Amino acid sequence: MDQNQNQPQNHSMGGGRRPPELKPGTLKKIIFGAVAAVVVIYVGSTSFYTVQEQERAAILTFGKYSNETSAGLHFKWPYPIQQVITVPAELTQRIHIGYRQEGSESIPVDEEAMMITGDENIVSADAVVQWKISNIHDYLYNISDAEQFLRNAASSSIRAVIGSEKLDYAITDGKTVIQDKVREKLIELQAKYKTGIQIIDIKFQDIEPPSGQVAEAFREVTNAREEKNTKINNAAKYENDRIPKARGEAQALLENAEGQKKSRILNAEGDVAKFNAIFGEYKNNPNVTQSRLVLETLEKILPSAKIFITNSNSDTVNYLPLNELLKSGSGSTVSPPATTPPATTPPASEAPQGGDAQ
Secondary structure, three states, X not given: OHHHHHHHHHHHHHHOOOOOOOOHHHHHXXXXXXXXXXXXXXXXXXXXXXXXXXXXXXXXXXXXXXXXXXXXXXXXXXXXXXXXXXXXXXXXXXXXXXXXXXXXXXXXXHHHHEEEOOOOOEEEEEEEEEEEEOOHHHHHHOOOOHHXXXXXXXXXXXXXXXXXXXXXXXXXXXXXXHHHHHHHHHHHHHHHHOOOEEEEEEEEEEEEOOOOHHHHHHHHHHHHHHHHHHHHHHHHHHHHHHHHHHHHHHXXXXXHHHHHHHHHHHHHHHHHHHHHHHHHHHHHOHHHHHHHHHHHHHHHHOOOOOOOOOOOOOOOOEEOOHHHHHHOOOOOOOOOOEEOOOOOOOOHHHOOOHHHHO
């Protein structure tokens, strides 16, 4: 009897409490709130977008291009009203023609590199094309694969230009000219097809014949021409160094000669003026001027000579004790010459005749 009484009690305790039943209006509110939260999160996540520094964004409204935006945080209508397509429009990109760069290793691509020159020789040309996006609308809608289109256009331009040049010119002096021609032709193709791509530059890494004996022969020719150009440049350098120096030396000689000419002219004019002054004095008193000139000349030609002046106008014979005067040294006083008594001359009538004289 106890067991029967405990069974209903255990059943009531093991069943627990039932959860409260929700009203139909409350359940609708929860569902509506959850849907609204999902919509708000979706609208918020698709209404704001960020454009990086090297990117530009194209805005499509119902699939049609409407405008574009630059770097920064922007707002748009949520998808599917508006859609954003970002492209690296501010980034300079590169493509390789004739080879592929994988890390530090270059893998040649012969089908792109090999081409025929104007004189029907085979040459291998490797190039790098630098480009960037200039018009987003044309870039997105006028071409499907921009890199492949640019690769085909560059390869076509290179083949067209090299196909009109000779091999010898292409591998030596014509590399820069060929680069410029290829760049112009590539720019014309981009403008013709309105690709929205701007060609910045194209540079050839190498233009050479295929590897083997032909390449070695052309390499020797190239080295010889480079050596020739080096010698020509050295000769031109020597010429440019020597000619200015020679001109300077010639100018210095001319200026020196001109200075000597002027100096001699001035000296001659001075001598003429001096002569004219002396001549004027000579005309006034010829004897004095003549004596003075004789004495000045003697002083010049005999600077160390001892000069004795006597008067020879008298009838007496002057006796000069030269030995005593010379022995006296450099004395300051010179004694006047001694005067000897005049020699008497017999008259003509008293002169002895021939027989008497004997």
